[in-house]
Amino acid sequence: MTEDHWILLASVVIAIVAFVGIFNNIIKARLIEDTPTSKIRSASQGYVELVGVAKKYEDAPIIAPLSGQTCLWYYYKIERYERSGKSSSWRTIETKSSDRYFTLQDETGECSVDPCKADIISRWKDEWRGNERRPTSMLGQESLLFGSRYRYTEHRIHEDDALYALGLFQTVYAPSLKEQKKHKVSEILNEWKKDQDSLLARFDTDGDGEIDLQEWANARKAAAKQAHYYVEQNADNSPMHIMTRSPQRRNPYIVSNKDPKEVSRRYRWIAAGCGLAFAISIWFGTSYFYRLFY
Numbered sequence: 001m002t003e004d005h006w007i008l009l010a011s012v013v014i015a016i017v018a019f020v021g022i023f024n025n026i027i028k029a030r031l032i033e034d035t036p037t038s039k040i041r042s043a044s045q046g047y048v049e050l051v052g053v054a055k056k057y058e059d060a061p062i063i064a065p066l067s068g069q070t071c072l073w074y075y076y077k078i079e080r081y082e083r084s085g086k087s088s089s090w091r092t093i094e095t096k097s098s099d100r101y102f103t104l105q106d107e108t109g110e111c112s113v114d115p116c117k118a119d120i121i122s123r124w125k126d127e128w129r130g131n132e133r134r135p136t137s138m139l140g141q142e143s144l145l146f147g148s149r150y151r152y153t154e155h156r157i158h159e160d161d162a163l164y165a166l167g168l169f170q171t172v173y174a175p176s177l178k179e180q181k182k183h184k185v186s187e188i189l190n191e192w193k194k195d196q197d198s199l200l201a202r203f204d205t206d207g208d209g210e211i212d213l214q215e216w217a218n219a220r221k222a223a224a225k226q227a228h229y230y231v232e233q234n235a236d237n238s239p240m241h242i243m244t245r246s247p248q249r250r251n252p253y254i255v256s257n258k259d260p261k262e263v264s265r266r267y268r269w270i271a272a273g274c275g276l277a278f279a280i281s282i283w284f285g286t287s288y289f290y291r292l293f294y
Contacts (some may be wrong), residue, residue: 011285014277021274028119028252029267032260035166040241041108043169047251050243052106054163054257062098064156066135067126071156072102073115075122078133079151090151093133104163104243111241113165113255118245121256121263122155161257168246168253174237184227189220 035049043050054072064074075097079090097120101112129148130136157163175183192199203211203219211219245253256263 011281014281018274018278022271025267025271029264032264039108048169050165052104054161055103055105057101057103066154073157076154114244118253118255123258124156127153164256164260166254167243172240180231181227185223188223
């Protein structure tokens with residue numbers, strides 16, 4: 001293939017990718033603009049939009065690896081500056097995002113948000129540079145270094161940020177008391193088995209150094225009694241609401257601590273950029289098509 005053939009082929013590929021980009025980003029913008037906001041307490045099961053405040057899901061905090069800041073979610077990227085002959089560029093060498101749930105809270109309840117496979121758009125973005133693969137000083141102290149080999153980018157969601165979520169809303173109910181007690185019995189017995197001396201001292205009534213069938217039945221009764229008391233005192237039968245990605249690909253999963261209108265505008269600008277790329281690629285492709293075949 002000649003160079004003109006390659007340029008024509010590249011123009012066609014870019015046009016297809018750009019067209020898909022236009023379509024996907026317009027859909028995201030329209031869904032954000034047209035989907036009514038639901039309240040957690042009364043939200044229907046399925047694809048919904050929620051607006052509230054970001055809260056911790058668990059007591060243990062998340063520490064963003066690069067900046068060291070406490071947050072609910074993070075994504076970071078490390079790039080290295082590389083030269084090859086006369087050309088140079090930043091090459092991504094490491095990326096990572098946290099996968100721990102966090103909570104969206106509104107005035108009617110709480111919903112656990114699964115960040116996995118979500119398109120997360122954060123208002124908190126930091127970018128700075130340094131000379132080591134991992135930052136060796138606090139955020140911002142390395143940002144003015146000249147000739148730095150590494151560039152660090154980090155996005156975060158912090159507690160008490162305004163939070164927007166568009167995705168699959170599901171309510172999960174706790175197991176029945178009977179199932180909870182059955183599970184607790186197994187848990188107690190497994191814990192007792194780890195200490196054979198204590199188990200024998202407590203249930204080896206004939207002193208033969210082994211737990212026979214009758215003695216094991218007595219151990220199970222004791223475990224059942226303990227499990228019954230524990231579940232009655234600690235059972236939590238309240239439902240748990242979860243926001244996750246929809247299995248239907250036409251329904252995007254979007255989470256952001258920005259205003260929904262700003263998120264919608266972002267997708268429209270991306271669609272506009274894809275439209276420009278589509279137009280340019282069509283122009284190039286048409287020009288080279290006529291050059292090759294006419």
